[in-house]
Amino acid sequence: MPKVSVVIPTFNAHLHIQATLNSILAQKDVDFEVLILDDASTDNTLDLIGAVGDKRVRIYRHENNQGRIANANRAFDLARGEYIARLDHDDLADPERLLQQTRFLDTHLDVTVVGSQIQHFGLEEGRSDFPLDDGRIKARFISGNAYLANPSVMFRRDFVQSHALRYDPNLYITDDLGFWFDCLLLGARFANLPGALTSYRIHGGMTSLNLNANLLYQGKERLYARMLPAFFPRLSGHDIRHLMLLYKYRFDAPLELESLGALHRAVAVALREIDPRWGLDVEETKACLVSLLNQRRAEWSHAKYLDVKDIAALDRLFYQELQ
Template identity: 30%
Template sequence: MTGPDSAGPAPRFDILLPYYGDVAQMKDAVHSVLAQSGEDWRLTVVDDGQEPSVPGWFDELADPRVRYFRNERNLGVTGNFNRCLELATGEYLVMMGCDDLMHPNYLDVVRRAVDAHAGVGMVQPGVKVIDSAGEPTDTLADSVKRKLYAPKEPGPSLLGGEELAASLLRGNWLYFPSICWRSDAVKPIGFRADLGVIQDLALVMDLLVAGEQLALEPEVCFSYRRHAESESSAKAFTGARFAEARRFFLETADRLDGLGWSQAAKAARHHFSTRLHALTLVPAALRLGHRDGARTLAGFALGPARRA
């Protein structure tokens, strides 16, 4: 560990950076956090990799606002998310992507939201999407999010309950790494260990069922990095992640039916946007010779929404 002792006073905002991967992009992410205003925040980096130069870089950084931890063993994505939650002691937390960027106004926007909506569970600020080179981009996924699923209100707003649950289950328009969360709402729930891809939406559903609300602040203050899906990766076309998604959506539909949230349950059961995503991968799977994967993807996309 490097940085200030964890026994010191808790910040208002814990910015958590679960790290694995590109060193240069991680450094850019850290510098973007260090550009934030105020003295009510702390950055905690939890390193789940083995890059030899990283611990020394944080030693040289020697910034009292930064804590650095390296896991003794690889915990994986969800495990490292939960390790970050364990280390958070502030009133609010952000689980930032290690290749994303905060704009200098990020905490100003978030402070405005939590001050305007005391006790709000989540804040979704305005986001700009960038590509692997850091240039602005507008992918099909982001265009669909913006045009079909995201709320059309031009100003700040407060959302929650079945209406928000149904909206997100039709198409998850949130940008998870940019969200600010109220710590005492999130920490008791955590991230489900049985989910490796859709754990962020699962957390949001748990919070909405518990009565939490989401504040929207449209001012852009965060850059979310969207990497192109690698066509050389067979894993992208096995359909395994869609099997996980189907299980989550059908479990969620049953749960919401039990609560009387019939519209949200219907949205979960049909999960159109996820099925459409699977369908868009079929041509590339066939082109690259992944015929079994193509059949799996097509079955997910075009098969019955309900359990057999």
Template identity: 30%
Template sequence: MLVSSLSKVSVIITTYNVEKYILFALDSVLRQSYKNIEIIIVDDCSSDNTKNILENIGDSRIKIYFNENNKGPSYSRNKGIEKATGKYVAILDSDDWWEDSRLEKCIEAIEKSNVNVICDDINFIIDGEVNPYSTLFNSKELKIIKPTSIPINLFINKDLGLLKPILNRDFIIKNNIKYAEEVKYGEDFLFLLEVLRHGEVLLIPKGYYNYREREGSLVRNSKILFEGLINSTTNYLNNESDTIPLEVQVLLKSRLERHRNLLTWVLFKEDIKRFKLLSVLKRIITKPKFSLFLIGFLYSKLKVTGK
């Protein structure tokens, strides 16, 4: 990597109450085979020991900023991007970590392909375990066997907001692409949607990003996740309707309907487990196919009782 090694990468890490994970995440960046990096950490008023851990880090490659008030991850990421001086910006969540060759492989691919944004696959790993149980591409039934540009319709239909991009900083500054600071859930999806509306995103087959699924994470709390995604998509459609192409609006509305159906399904299962019979009956009336799940649930209970 003779040419690519000349391009500095600014790694943006936002932190909030991650005392258990931040040093592991940070170490995965410092171990990168690609050495021309700066690390920008923005702490969002952590109330645990995260701030003390950060204050005791002594490394000239690491710049640390502390928000005066809790602003949320979008504000903190935007702040990190503003402070960045690298040609490229890479986002790392503070409880996740990278394989040692991630930057080398991704920067080599982005400069070889002459695109502004690149994403690799993501390995899903349950907290405390070592091996992934799946990947993002597998879970979305995406077969990427070579570097491939992703069209905006596939991005929306497959709901690929979990992708962790490496971006040309000039590209996002020039197009005024920022994380939506008013959005609590789904800000990654909306950010990448804006990226795709302005340019090309390249996917590479292998995953060098490790996503830690821990108790309380959005991936494991479907109700909060779908409620947040429904709100953020609804607000985006309402606020940006004059600028969003019609075909994109149609795709987003279809995605919105899928999330509403999934939320209804999640709530239905919760009602059954809590024996809220009236709510269960009301949902079956509107969604008759839910009765099959109820029959299966009751059968499993009777089977256990019979033993």
């Protein structure tokens, strides 16, 4: 059996799939298989993959398009490796990615999921600075960014299989975060390696640049309705409803000052206690929540939903609630 099952979901991926596949097939000193999960591509994606002619590549094609999440979920029943590694069809793996991550999981038996830094290329360049340790990674779940790069991760297949974990199709683009949150609730520990072992291609056709804002918010509302009370045990249902304003990007009308006041009260309530069961870094968790509040306040101020007088009043209310 292979040590690693590398999972690459594809759909009309002809522009980049050969470069992606070549980057994985160049890995050394690790026994692996590559699972191509094709969601009924209508271009020549499968012809390009077949032309590679490598017996380590296994192709599974949907006859009809099932959607990104349903396509990715097939991997859990098809993978044979001890570890599962994710890679998107437009990204590239460093030549030592699989070797470094397998060595880490082999020697850190308490870690369930290991990612790495990522190097952006294409329309943008840059390098991530994700936290390396479990507590800070989990804390970043609150803001929903800079925790793990999903195309960079490797995780233990037996953990996923023993708990029958799958991506939730109701979470739209937040399905990965929902999956990691489910892992957290079941005792998973996380880590990131300091090196950039995945190159993340920025291009106009990528999913994250072509989002449906309403579906995104609906997915976040579903996810954070579970996550917030798990992390912040003092929150009431009323508090959680107001905290959802932190995850909404677009508003049809200016927000009422009363609603914003309730939001600030809810943040203050959350900051009073972090549930210790999940191993979150307490200070990082608090900083992420306050940073998210400040980010939204800046956006609302820029949109003229708040003026200086309103901000001062909200600040007084917030610090009074923290006492």
